[in-house]
Amino acid sequence: MIFGLLLAGFTVLTILTGNHFWHEYQQTLSSCRQNPATPSCSDIEGSFGPSYGAILRLVYVTSIGVPLIFGLFLGAPLFSREFEEGTNKLVWTQSVSRRKWLTTKIVWILVFAALYGLAISLLVSWWGRTTNALDHSRFDTGQFDVQGIMPFAYSVFFTAIGFTVSAWFRKTMVALAVTLVLFIAFQASIGQWLRPHYMAAISITSPMGPDDLQSKVPVGAWLLDRGILNKNGKEIGDIFPAAPLQCQQIIQQQTPQGNGLAIRVKTFPGAGDPIDACLNKAGFHQIAKYQPSYRYWDFQRIEAGIYFGASIILISAAYWFVLKRDA
């Protein structure tokens, strides 16, 4: 089967290159500890050469792509093809009940998707050691959903979306289109709207000043937000200069509506200090919100739980669509 061959190929690729890059990384690290002046020490990633970026993209795209492929090519045609060809009328008048037929189909396809997804999860997580170490993070969008439990959960979920949509519309083309649209919708929105809120974010604040608060956020954390709060605790976004305003002007323009997004004031070098002192007196301070890296696995588990729960709902819906409606 094509899927088997592709997986085998992918496995070979990830194992070989994963090993290679990890060793390179270790070597570069140790040589940099001994001799920090080596030019490659300030840009270890660059020292791996262009193949690193290319393979990184390939691995990550595969990880995201596999659930989509399952949804489109395993799930979406699963029932709709039977209806379009009329073969449901053939197979449902043999001596097996519709329920048994449906259960067998769903179980086998989900087992396949789950095992495949599990393999991808393991391979990409293992390959990603190097990248995670370099970026000191695996929590950011773009890294979170390609490794850990996510490929496994996504494979099951999008396969379920595919066949549920297939059972509802009974037309393959429609099922394909809807699955694709749902995939894009989920990928675009989960990371941005839902994931940041699984646990309450940690906030840190500091007075206005030349230091970027971002540097105080722990290594490896997922930075959700950084901005400036006025004295009422309302976030007013960044302050950049359109023209060098006096601090009093800023406060006056900002306070009536409290929305301050229209104001862009930047601190000029040297001119920063007086403005900062004035802003501080008026109660402005910087804020950053993040999720610390030690919550990574909690988040993986929560999101996987959401997807598995949703899959169960989808499967129940598929049962309803196939069993309760006329042939």
Next chain:
Amino acid sequence: MPEGSVCALVGPNGAGKSTLLKLLTGLSSKSSGESTVLGETPKQNEDFLENIGYLAQEIPLYKSLNSNDHIAMGKHLNKRWDDAFIRKRLTDLSIPLGRPVGKLSGGQRAQVALALALAKKPKLLLLDEPVAALDPLARHDFLSSLSQAVADGGLSVIMSSHLLADLERISDHVIVLAAGRTQLCDNIEDVLKSHRLLVGPRKDSITDETGYSVIHETHTAKQSTLLVRLTSKTKLPTHWQQQDPNIEEIILAYMGQAKQGEVE
């Protein structure tokens, strides 16, 4: 419908023949009314399905699988399965078992589908316009195969079609469906005995309706022709010339009556 008979289910397009057959298999569920098939309500459970065979209108088969695969499917999914029967039958018909069924001709596909339905040894076989898309020779072969299977015993058939001449050959029972209702349901011999074609001088209103009920009437300038069903043994008025209609004429009359009923 009596056991062991071959019943023709006829009617115009849209009358509900396919729907009726699907209801009888349990593929569709009823919104009202009752149906009893082989003593039970049709349901898609294994005991019921074991006793029926069904062939849907478009002769659905898995196009990329070959006949051997379909035989394996039937063997796997059915409790009763006569493997030797179906293999012999298909080879006798010169159908290559290794070729994907999508590449077979229409007639060959119909034969494969019929063989699959027969091989599971059903008590009742439900066929939905199985010969509609076949050329005359293929049609003849199909109906011969079907009569042979019936002659072998133990099988009742309900077959829908609008090709009345074909059905006459192998059916002994007829159901006429039109305008969503059963217009006629009877043994063919009895139908032939109980209907007459009455021809006589033109009469615009038929008043002497004793002993018969008019199914369909046609008038020309000088002549009236009535197709009637005899309701009692009283002799018919002698001014009518009596003829024996064939089954096709009778069926058409019932379908026409339904149409008239619709218009009114």
